[in-house]
Amino acid sequence: MQKGDLLPCPFCECTVIRCFEVFGSGRYRVDCNLCNGGFEANNRERAVALWNRRSDRAGRIAGLKEAAGLADEHAADGANLDERSALLVLAQAIRARIAALETEEGKS
Ligand SMILES: [Zn+2]
Numbered sequence: 001m002q003k004g005d006l007l008p009c010p011f012c013e014c015t016v017i018r019c020f021e022v023f024g025s026g027r028y029r030v031d032c033n034l035c036n037g038g039f040e041a042n043n044r045e046r047a048v049a050l051w052n053r054r055s056d057r058a059g060r061i062a063g064l065k066e067a068a069g070l071a072d073e074h075a076a077d078g079a080n081l082d083e084r085s086a087l088l089v090l091a092q093a094i095r096a097r098i099a100a101l102e103t104e105e106g107k108s
Helices: 044-077 081-107
Strands: 017-021 028-032 038-041
Touching: 017 044, 028 044, 038 044, 044 081
Parallel strands: none
Antiparallel strands: 017 028, 028 038
């Protein structure tokens, strides 16, 4: 396993992430060196795939939250009603996407 195969921690963004077998159990644990966030899976490939999927989703959610905030901010400064309405609709759509991603997170 190359170090670069594991994405940064979704909780604290630390890049020192370990993947190791849990004491001869055949199960693998991925965890963050800094905050100890992590979990186990039945094999190494699954543990790495789950970690990276979670990390990627957390990054997407953070980016979408920033975009929604910017849309709100610009809507408040909007020159006219049409522009403000369009930005508020956009912010609403982005928040719906965030909610969908967070729901998906809860299921995995
Ligand atoms: Zn961490």
